[in-house]
Amino acid sequence: MRRDLIFTLAAMAALLAAGLYGYFGDEPFYLTLAAKAAIFGLAGAGLNIALGYGGLVSLGHAAFFGIGGYAAGILASHARNYEPLMTWPVELAGTTSAPVIWIVAMLAAGLFSLPMGLLSLRTGGVYFIMITLAFAQMLYYFAVSWPAYGGEDGLSFYVRNELGGLQTMNPWIWFLVCYAILAVVLVLIAILTRSRFGLALTMARENPLRLANLGIGPKRVLLTAFVISAILTGLAGALYADLNRFVSPAMLSWHMSGEIMVFVILGGVGRLGGPVAGACVFILLEQVLGGFTEYWQFLLGLALIIIVLMGSGGLAGLFDRSGAKKGAAHG
């Protein structure tokens, strides 16, 4: 528990340091990258609830990431062209208010995750992986061919949404917004994992039969975790849409699902700060290797294989071991 906390704080400190370097070093691009890392970290933290704490290997979280993004994009675009979102049964207008958009994004992702989770949880194991993948793929094809919001071309909304009186277009302010949301969410997750529900979720992962024997249905617990997980990833999607002022079906593609999973695994599965550390390292690798060769994904693939084969438990695992060694030396 304590090591987890220290690791999380270290990852968050590193991310803040990157942001501060961007701000004081007058490198706004580093701020954009840091904000991207915070958002990816948030998406990963969402997935981690299903994957790490619930043991549900979802290869379809791009669906929620994309739904969140589209919620933001659609609301913002309606607000800018003054066409109501719907006129029946109630008239709803678009909005550029970020908090409203975030709530809608979370609701939309949560609502989609409910039938998807219900159906996927009818089975388990490898079926679960493939079914979540197929659901996300279905949504992807829908978004590509759905003409109303740009289809494959995606949807641009040019200016970030409004949050109080903040200058959200300023990279420094935007980074701080994303960072703050990530921090709040991590605190909430930390509380969640220590709550009654957290206990039940641990048991649902490690021994579902026993949980049922205690009179607690493991599927209800897992479904709840899946929905919470989708909601957080949806929020990350809305932030990512705002970061780019743009959404497109690319956010729904299965490579996105794979990447979100990579953040979690690089950082450490089921570790609070894991996804944040993983997202930071992923973006760092992308920048460093990408500057080195256009075939950087080849090297990324090799690195991933080695990391998983070593069974290190990601960066968090490395961190634990280095701590343990020191501890042994002292003892």
Next chain:
Amino acid sequence: MAEPLLVTSGLSRGFGALKACDDVNLDIRAGEIHALIGPNGAGKSTFVKLVSGEIGPDTGSIHLLGKSVETLPMTARAGLGMARSFQVSALAPSMSGLEHVVLALLPHEGGVFHFLRPVARERELRDRAGEMLARVGMLDRAEIPVAGLSHGERRQLEIAIALALEPRVLLLDEPMAGMGPEGSARLAALLNELRGDMGILLIEHDMDTVFALADRISVMVGGRIVATGNADEIRSDETVKTAYLGETP
């Protein structure tokens, strides 16, 4: 005579050609310890799985507190007041014993769908879980993750979890296997004490314990109950001797 808490009638379940349970009629009354004995492979564990709802029967019925439950899922049966200990400990390695017991208390204490309050702050729950652990004698090991507990301690924890469910019917599948003599003795004393509150089905290989504790004993061989009676009756039953002890009269 009290109304039985649990009644099975004609309960059967086969696996392929093998009839693991064959027309089993058994009841557990309030306030008694009913022991189920029989050689390995007699079908005792299958019977526990059928009653708890882990697997479904081919034919037959199960009544719990007068209610037909054979089609209900495990969670519903637990909700009606049935608890079970597992033959091989079924615990979450990363959770502490205390957390296990707290979890078992939750269905009666407002459920598990509370997200924002750390369990560490739920003093009353923790105190009650502590009591359960104290009853099985492992309060001092309460905070250790299960992965760090010995085999015997895990068996004790199994009992504490079952107690936390406040069951009307308690199914104990070889609770003493792997416990030291001291632990067994303590458990026997505990079962004696619990007897008044609930009906207990005890599956056990240690005959001394069984004969000392049980109000009634049923003997299962080849999936069938071949005899039921009190300790003396079973000791003197010829069928039992033949079938179970392999002795010829």
Next chain:
Amino acid sequence: MKTAMKGLAAAALTALMATASYAEPTKIGIITTLSGGGASLGVDARDGLLLALKKGGNDEIETVVEDDQQKPDVAVQIADKMIQSEKVDILTGIIWSNLAMAVVPSAVGQGKFYLSVNAAPSQLAGPGCNKDYFSVSYQNDNLHEAAGQYATDAGYKKTFILAPNYPAGKDSLSGFKRYYKGELAGEIYTQLGQTDYAAEIAQIKASGADSVFFFLPGGMGIAFMKQYAQSGAEQPLIGPAFSFDQNILQAVGDAALGVKNTANWSKDIDNEANKAFVEAYQAEYDRLPSIYAAYGYDTGNLILSALKKAPVSDADGFRAALEAADFDSVRGKFSFGPNHHPIQDIYVREVVKEGEVYTNKIVATAMTDRDDAYAKDCKM
């Protein structure tokens, strides 16, 4: 006297500033696709552009090239980086419409010039046009319109049309229909990325069509033409140049021979600039240039021609210099319309085999001095 002095001082100052900005190099940011399935297009556009700049001999130009991986979000982040950190003056290089839609509006919103080497979606040509956005290639509908015109001219009465079900596909079919006067034997939207066309080809054969228009870029087109050739269907094929790119044709092989396609450039357009380009490109990269290389090359020369007249720091002057389009286009005559999209001729090419290489040769002109359908809606 005093006023005169002031005026003189101001003039001197302006002159000084002007020299200062001449001394400062112009920075061009090239965002294009260099990895993944669509990399060949980006590589060609980049190579064409860099070749033009190299031949231009202006050593005051700096370029930054970055790979967008064909992902819109990555393109946006690179654009942010180039604008915020690299402080580029001009952006260019994007191949795909969806990436252009993600990058262009915000780039020109931040006061940068954007010159398109390929993608030119209709949203940026009509009411959404911008004074700092120029398309050097075409407007997306142009080649499809030309195909429609060609089908009309060739006397086809029942054309079967198909395209993938995404915005560019829909624009393609509506562009075709804008100039096609006959009736349609059928209209099909296929799935994006689909590679098996047996069902569609069976429908074409059964439809009684006298010709087929298809827009299937990349691997989709390769698969379609190979399967079409195998199917025993006799109806002639027409398509826009995208499916008949120099690189793609080699993978299609004989199945593409004789197919007509519309393009605003071909390596056999007879002018000095084009001859020099094809020769220099082959010498530099040891392969034939594609249409994307030609667009890149023209874009490079357009920038060079404008820089001769005004520095980028003089935005109005530079913009006017771009509008003048005072360079030798490999397409021959070339000018910009009021919405900063080209006015140009569009040709019909036929796929032929020259030695071992499959390539195109011009057989007709489909449209002369074509602008685009959206120019009238553009208010700059």
Next chain:
Amino acid sequence: MSVALFFEQLLNGLQFGVMLFLMAAGLTLVFGVMGLINLAHGSLYMIGAFACASVVAATGSFTLGLVASFVAAAFAGVIIEALVLRRLYRRDHLDQVIVTFALILVFTEGTRWLFGSYPLYLDIPTPLQGTVHLPGGIDYPLFRLMIILVGLLVAVLLFLAVNRTRLGVRIRAGEADREMIAALGVDISKLYMIVFALGAALAGFAGALVGSVQSVQVGMGEPVLILGFVVIVIGGIGSIGGALIAAILVGITDTMGRVFLPMAFAAFTDPASANATGSALASMLIYILMALVLVFRPSGLFGEKA
């Protein structure tokens, strides 16, 4: 629509399904025997197509190309099995997913490194070009007919191999109980390698066949991989027969959906939007099919009860 056209479309659906089966057979075999989920199966398909295209370009022989596709994919399969996947059998699905996802990156970018970004040329050999006249007035491409026959032949051979040979007995035993067959003295790691190589070879073979009618390019395996997953989820993981039936079901559903949905929509909306809506729905159709199957049979049509 004429009856003949309907049957031609049915045949097209069958051909698509048979092609999917070649992909799905390897996936389902590997999962059934080794419990391994292999996202990189699509890469093996791509390797087969590239090997075939290269060999045909060098030698001019399509037969050699097909052999090369088989061998190259099997070889690649053995290499990744021995170097990487072998270490994953005892790990959870998560590790398998992420490592095989990483393998996709390695293979995709590696192939691009070697062969460049341009599609390769690969065409059907001359004797197999053209169409044949089928009863009912259908002119059907000969090569597609070949794919159907070859695919069905492979299905039969596979079925016989699994049910009638010693290897098959071991494979089925391996599906049922790994410890047991190890205890019986079967060299489990050799068995795994053979099964994996067989699955890989089938994928490579499919890649070569399909590549010669479609296009041979980097990334060609990914859409097919996901369809392969849909097939084995519908068919029931580990079941060869289930994979065959599900593949044909998916192939026909997809083909018929593409043809008939736009027509159905055209009956009550204007043609242009009917086309767009119909084909949008058609692209989701097989996923809807999958969802429906799962509602009624959570472990697929022929899967073991979960």
